[in-house]
Amino acid sequence: MQKTIVFFDIDGTILNEDKVIPESTKTAIRLLQEKGIHTAIATGRVPKMFYWILKELNIDSYVAMNGQYVVFEGQEIYSNPIDSDILQSLSAMTSSNGHALAYCSHLDYKVSEPNHPFIESSFDSLMMAYPEVDPKYFKRWSIYQGHLYCEAQYEQMYAERFPEFSFVKWHDYAYDILPKGASKAVGIQKMLEALEMKMEHSYAFGDGLNDLEMLSTVGTGVAMGNAVPEAKAIANLVTTSNCNDGILHGLIQLGLLEEELAVN
Template structure:
């Protein structure tokens, strides 16, 4: 039997709107693992933001920070740090304009300002506390992803000034900052190469704008019922929402789980 692998986004996919893992999702992931199917987290988050999810689901492989840092069974297999000089230029510009940044390493994440309303808004949406402040974090830690916090009207100037970066919106006033060409799909391809798994035997579940490349690249992309329209258009299959057994139903739809077994 050929090896298969399934990649799961976190927010709006593994987690419901209450930022909890539904019981049906835990059951579905366990069933995949019992069948010998690789289960992998694929997220924009920093690893220490989802350790608790790894523990609950018994998953020790992940594509983090939108493909910038990839780990298989606890071992780093790919990393792509951002040039600190580029981060210095970005930091100088945001400081002048009153905007804010977050810097994401493989160990932690820090922000450039305290009490910034857009940072608070973004982390509130994740149901997470305000991060520690270290405006020079990029000078003493490898940074794989940044966040830009500004309103959409002000964001265009950064798009124009930094053409080597891509900016992917993830909250009303928050953008992931990545090197051009970086995406979850890049990290997934690295893992498929290491594991010698054919692309047609790869599956991915997602709901957001940072999932588009992933959903298009894998053999079968599954969009959650709560996904943005762009993700649904990019996917091969649309399942129910993350709060309505979307992972379990999607795995049954694509034939990885049997309905009778899943409901047992």
């Protein structure tokens, strides 16, 4: 029997605008699992941010922090930490500019500044509390991803100063900080190697700028109806939105689930 796997982004994909999992998505993923189809998360989030989703969906494999940390069936199979000396330089620059950072390890995430308006606005959009502050967190733990909190006009300045990084926007005032070449697609490749599966038998659902490499690399990429235009342009299929049973409808369109399961 041919192995198949489906990867799901979280924000704007699994979660609706209220940051909850629609019942249709829970049903769809359960039915995939009952058919023997592997299911996995592929997200920019730190694992701590989505443990509750793994539990609710009975998923134990994930690509976290945009491909920087990969777990297959509960076991770490790939990690790519960022050089702490570069993070030291970046921290000094953001502090002098009145900006802020978040440091993401495989266990937790901390921010560099208290009561920073851009951090507050970004985490409000996730419906999450302001993170704990620890400006030296990166000195004690391996960091796989950072967040830069600044106005859009400053992003290019950081990109020119730190060419070894990619800065991927996920909020008006927030950017994921990743080593050049890192992406969900890299993490997915690591998981497929663990599964001994060809890329052509993989599927992925996503909606954001950090999903572009994933959607264009997997065998079949599916953009949500609420996705950014760039994701829709690169995907093989565009389904309905995350608030309109997009995952269920997309899986039916792909032929991975039966049409009679469609939600009216």
